[in-house]
Amino acid sequence: MVEWPIAELLPHAGDMILIDRVVDFGPEHVHTQLRVRPDGLFSLPDGSLPAWVGVELMAQSVAAYAGCQSRLLSEPVQLGFLLGTRSFQCNVEAFAAGIDLDIHALRSLQDDNGMGVFECRISGPGVLAEARLSVFRPPQVASYLQEPGHD
Template sequence: MNDWPLAELLPHAGDMILIDRILAFDDEQIRTCLTVRPDGLFNLPDGSLPAWVGVELMAQSVAAFAGCHARHKGNPVELGFLLGTRKFTCNVEAFPAGSELTIHGLRSLEDDNGMGVFECHITAPGIEASARLNVFRPPQASQYLQQSKESHDD
């Protein structure tokens, strides 16, 4: 297990870090968790968290997976991008306040160019959500962003 703070594994800041902690990770998967608090950034008036935020929970778990692997290898944590999601399903409209959500991400594909696909699930008593996330982590993210900025400045 690791004791790295999430803020060192995710390229997010402050309230934008939505997951609470990493439960486990290995070469192919990660398990994270979140207790839905009624005062969160995206919560509805009744304190619940809209189900569509589940995609972001999954994406942050995948980012934590990449961050854990980078730190484990002694490398800096790099920026990654969520390109899209396919087949997001959820059996509830919102995750109730107090729910203990477990997020599981399983890498099904990743190539040398940084493209990846993860099968993700969110579970809790009475709650099931799933999606396939397409992600991209450029090998040299800072150079990639600089090149992108320069091409727009021309």
């Protein structure tokens, strides 16, 4: 298990951090986990988590991958952007409260301009979700956040 707290790997804060931990990572992959909590930010009345939140779980896992890579290089964690999701499929409508989910992301493409593609999978008891995420982490993220005409 990775020793860095998840809050030090993601450019998120508080309740917006949905994953619990990074289990393993390498040059091309990350494995994260979470336990579905009935009192979570996106929880349904029965305590389950809607399946569409799976895209955010995958995106946060990719962000944790980037955070781990930054930490290895002693660089600060930087903001990235989810550009799109392809072929999201999930065999359940919601992730039941109390179950543990494993999220795996495998980098299939990365270019020097910060564009990347990850093949992602969520699995747990009776759960399988898959998608391909396109992401962008610009080299100079601050310049992308400035409004035109404001230097």
